[in-house]
Amino acid sequence: MSTDPTTRPAPPAYARDAEVHPPLDYPGYRSTALRHPKRGLRLLPHLLTEVTGPLLGEDRISENDSDLTRQHDGEPQGQRIIVHGQVRDGDGRPVPHTLVEIWQANAGGRYRHTGDNWPCPLDPNFSGVGRTLTDDQGRYRFTTIRPGAYPWRNHDNAWRPAHIHFSLFGRAFTQRLVTQMYFPGDPLFFQDPMWNSIPDEKARERLVARFDYANTAPEWALAYEWDIVLRGREATVFEDEVDED
Amino acid sequence: MARYATTPSQTVGPYLHIGLPWPDGPFAVAEGTPEGVWIRGVLYDGAGAPVPDGLIETWQADPEGRFDHPDDPRGAVARPGFRAFGRCPTDANGEYGIFTLKPGPVPGPGGTLQAPHIDVSVFARGMLHRTVTRVYFPEEAAANAADPVLSSVPEPERATLVARPAEDGYRFDIRLQGEDETVFFDV
Numbered sequence: 001m002s003t004d005p006t007t008r009p010a011p012p013a014y015a016r017d018a019e020v021h022p023p024l025d026y027p028g029y030r031s032t033a034l035r036h037p038k039r040g041l042r043l044l045p046h047l048l049t050e051v052t053g054p055l056l057g058e059d060r061i062s063e064n065d066s067d068l069t070r071q072h073d074g075e076p077q078g079q080r081i082i083v084h085g086q087v088r089d090g091d092g093r094p095v096p097h098t099l100v101e102i103w104q105a106n107a108g109g110r111y112r113h114t115g116d117n118w119p120c121p122l123d124p125n126f127s128g129v130g131r132t133l134t135d136d137q138g139r140y141r142f143t144t145i146r147p148g149a150y151p152w153r154n155h156d157n158a159w160r161p162a163h164i165h166f167s168l169f170g171r172a173f174t175q176r177l178v179t180q181m182y183f184p185g186d187p188l189f190f191q192d193p194m195w196n197s198i199p200d201e202k203a204r205e206r207l208v209a210r211f212d213y214a215n216t217a218p219e220w221a222l223a224y225e226w227d228i229v230l231r232g233r234e235a236t237v238f239e240d241e242v243d244e245d
Numbered sequence: 246m247a248r249y250a251t252t253p254s255q256t257v258g259p260y261l262h263i264g265l266p267w268p269d270g271p272f273a274v275a276e277g278t279p280e281g282v283w284i285r286g287v288l289y290d291g292a293g294a295p296v297p298d299g300l301i302e303t304w305q306a307d308p309e310g311r312f313d314h315p316d317d318p319r320g321a322v323a324r325p326g327f328r329a330f331g332r333c334p335t336d337a338n339g340e341y342g343i344f345t346l347k348p349g350p351v352p353g354p355g356g357t358l359q360a361p362h363i364d365v366s367v368f369a370r371g372m373l374h375r376t377v378t379r380v381y382f383p384e385e386a387a388a389n390a391a392d393p394v395l396s397s398v399p400e401p402e403r404a405t406l407v408a409r410p411a412e413d414g415y416r417f418d419i420r421l422q423g424e425d426e427t428v429f430f431d432v
């Protein structure tokens with residue numbers, strides 16, 4: 001390694017984690033059939049465009065975005081819950097000031113979406129959309145309603161386990177993640193292709209929040225804790241090492 | 246080295262439209278910017294049908310090839326009115342559009358230069374994980390030929406990564422599957 005003072009660390013590459021994620025081709029989820037590339041993915045080196053990414057700030061957030069129970073004149077129906085946790089990277093470092101976006105069904109399992117017309121009423125007091133930034137320790141916190149399960153047509157008598165959709169940016173294009181948070185002990189996991197598509201059972205469990213009695217708000221809301229891990233870095237590489245090959 | 250296992254991806258599902266679109270999402274550069282260009286296209290599935298429940302996101306350098314980001318060893322450069330990030334859901338016809346500035350060339354590995362390019366993430370119902378592709382520009386033939394990423398793609402498939410000229414910018418259709426399947430990358 002050079003001691004040349006002009007040697008600067010090359011931008012850090014991120015650890016590859018393809019084995020953690022579901023395959024794009026998963027016959028159990030029928031809609032993947034026509035929506036997965038068949039030629040295979042080409043390895044993209046982590047160059048400047050990949051190790052940078054949008055650092056979105058307060059301008060993406062407005063009042064009540066993190067409290068989905070206060071976005072209308074009245075209170076929504078259902079079980080009020082706090083969902084909180086920490087966003088870290090694979091090296092254990094908190095990811096501060098990063099945008100976390102969520103969307104979800106109401107207490108009965110219905111989304112406020114024109115395409116969702118299963119016979120369960122909409123709640124005039126619930127939109128099901130939230131946004132927040134993590135704090136300087138990577139922590140986020142939402143107050144919302146526990147979403148209901150809902151049926152879909154993927155297979156005979158198919159039901160999605162209750163879940164909240166999460167979208168995260170981290171600090172690099174490579175760290176972008178969209179996922180779903182589940183609730184402990186859901187009896188619907190066994191028949192859910194989204195859940196079963198994750199190859200490693202231990203990885204599935206990482207999508208399940210922990211019931212968090214200590215952080216319940218007495219006489220107000222139950223609490224669940226869910227930590228999220230975005231991709232970490234490879235070991236630091238110095239520019240002169242890169243240049244050698 | 247990474248020590249903690251990452252959280253797995255899940256699909257955006259059919260109801261992404263309630264959660265992800267932003268009113269200003271398609272504007273990676275402020276609306277009305279004179280040098281702005283539209284990059285429009287259709288997201289197609291393997292049967293050639295448009296995908297109406299998808300989301301396209303873009304990330305790129307500015308026209309000087311700089312990023313407003315501290316991990317760029319050249320330093321962060323902010324450009325007023327330029328977010329560098331675009332986000333647009335596909336409509337009922339599978340169409341998306343991002344209004345942006347054409348990026349400049351960006352340093353590559355070992356003293357090479359990458360041709361102007363835009364990184365693209367594709368999300369949709371029926372996709373358990375995003376797919377990633379890149380937009381290159383048709384008028385950059387020489388830079389494209391020298392680009393370390395594009396030149397690693399076999400010639401017949403390379404064309405799927407090059408946008409076509411359009412009246413107000415460029416056209417970049419994305420085919421998830423099929424004969425003219427877009428080249429996708431493992432990031």
Ligand SMILES: [Fe+2]
Pocket residue numbers: 160163165258260
């Ligand atoms: Fe859902």
